[in-house]
Amino acid sequence: MSQKQQNSQVSAHTAQLASLNENVQTPVSAANQIAKSRVDYVQVDALVLLKIIKHTQESGGGAELAQGILTGMVQVQDGNSKRIEITNCFGLPNNLKADSADYNEQSSIFITDNLKTFRHLNIDHLIIGWYQSSLFGNFVNKNFIEDHFMYQEEIEDSIVIIYDPFKTQHGSVYFKAFRLTPNMMEMQNRKDFSPDAIKDFKLNHENFMEELPVVVRNSHLVNSLLCELEDLNPGPKHQNFFDLATGSVLEKNLRSLMDNVDELTADTVKFLNYHKQLQKQNHLKQQHLQKREAENSARRARGDPPLPEEDINKIYKPLPPISRLETLLISNQIQNYCQQITDFTSQSLSNLFITEAVQNK
Secondary structure: OOOOHHHHHHHHHHHHHHHHHHOOOHHHHHHHHHHOOOOEEEEEEEEHHHHHHHHHHHHOOOOHHHHHEEEEEEEEEEEOOOEEEEEEEOOOOOOOOOOOOOOHHHHHHHHHHHHHHHHHHHOOOOEEEEEHHHHOOOOOHHHEEEEEEEEHHHHHOOOEEOOOOHHHHOOOEEEEEEEEEEHHHHHHHHHHOHHHHHHHOOOOOOOOOEOOEEEEEEOOHHHHHHHHHHHHHHOOOOOOOOOOOOOOHHHHHHHHHHHHHHHHHHHHHHHHHHHHHHHHHHHHHHHHHHHHHHHHHHHHHHOOOOOOOOOOOHHOOOOOOOOHHHHHHHHHHHHHHHHHHHHHHHHHHHHHHHHEEEOOO
């Protein structure tokens, strides 16, 4: 299934998720306390991470988009802070066709059956977000923002977990939790992404989305089992700590960065052209007003009545404001790539210097 179909699949599920969560009874006082508290971090059970990894591998190892629903609970701490606990999840099927007639019915039945099963097994069935796989952290786009906006609008504490299978396979586990900031939620609700609106909300590529710390939790029985498995199956005595084959990874990150820079350049040129057209139209308006004023002065000198009032916007229709949402998203994606390249090169350079010192000896 293509990314566009998967995004439409998540969008179709959002309204159903809100109605399903409404069936969970919560005391009014506790609900108010939860709503006013801030989210400190996200606690994820190891079972959830394993199920996300398995779903991604079954979906082509990251070649196809893997998405699913997160379930859990919200725990209040000290009255003014809270943590989001993710205790289970289930993946959305890829074999449903988004353009089929009974698509909504099939997806609704699938989600409802899973939640009923969770409830029957005494598993947390409160929906608190969704997850998505992404190669090289390339997930910040318009569809992603719209999908998560619908989740967070219906379920205030909704989060999204991004999993990168490529980084995980190369020794760096990549699980990150994100949510939209209140200002971004308000701007998305108004559907106004003009430069003036972004300025009023004081948004930039760094603060329209917040990242929450992720803490992995294991029960004591699981920790004991892991220790026992480590004793039964010890790792190899000789391990390759100096993997110098870094060219391909760095090349892919740089190519993705170059593509995003090209998109940002094209968007900037579009914005500059808009400003040129706006300045040209304002100049024509001023010329028209000056000409009209001069003609009215001549008519008053002759004793004739002035020209009737007219709406200049009917003569020169105002240009629609250009959206700057894409610029925000592309700039944020560029920042992500720069951070990934910085982290990757710092580790690689350390290995190169250590290897050089060992080789000289």
